[in-house]
Amino acid sequence: MRDSCQGHDRSEDPGEPFGEDGSAAPRLVVHPPDRRGWRRVHCDGRSLGTAYRYEDIAIFLATAGMEDAQDADLSDPGFVEWRGGGPEVWSASPME
Secondary structure (H helix, E strand, C coil), X not given: CCCCCCXXXXXXXXXXXXXXXXXXXXXXXXXXCCCCCCEEEEECCEEEEEECCCHHHHHHHHHCCCCCHXXXXXXXXXXXXXXXXXXXXXXXXXXX
């Protein structure tokens, strides 16, 4: 079994999940901020932790075994799916 988030090469795992439109699903998912503004982070379906700031994501990727994690393109929609706001959103949405 390979470690999660080793890199971006999708050719190495032909059985990986696909999105609703048939394209490969992003490997990294950053969930919406909670009431404190913290965001859960998953990679390849595994929880990597809760990020308190953008820089935490590279730390999680490095801990998961991704080489050059600090250089990962977190703006690449083929690699990361930002839910509930992009990388600039680190506060909870106001309650309606």
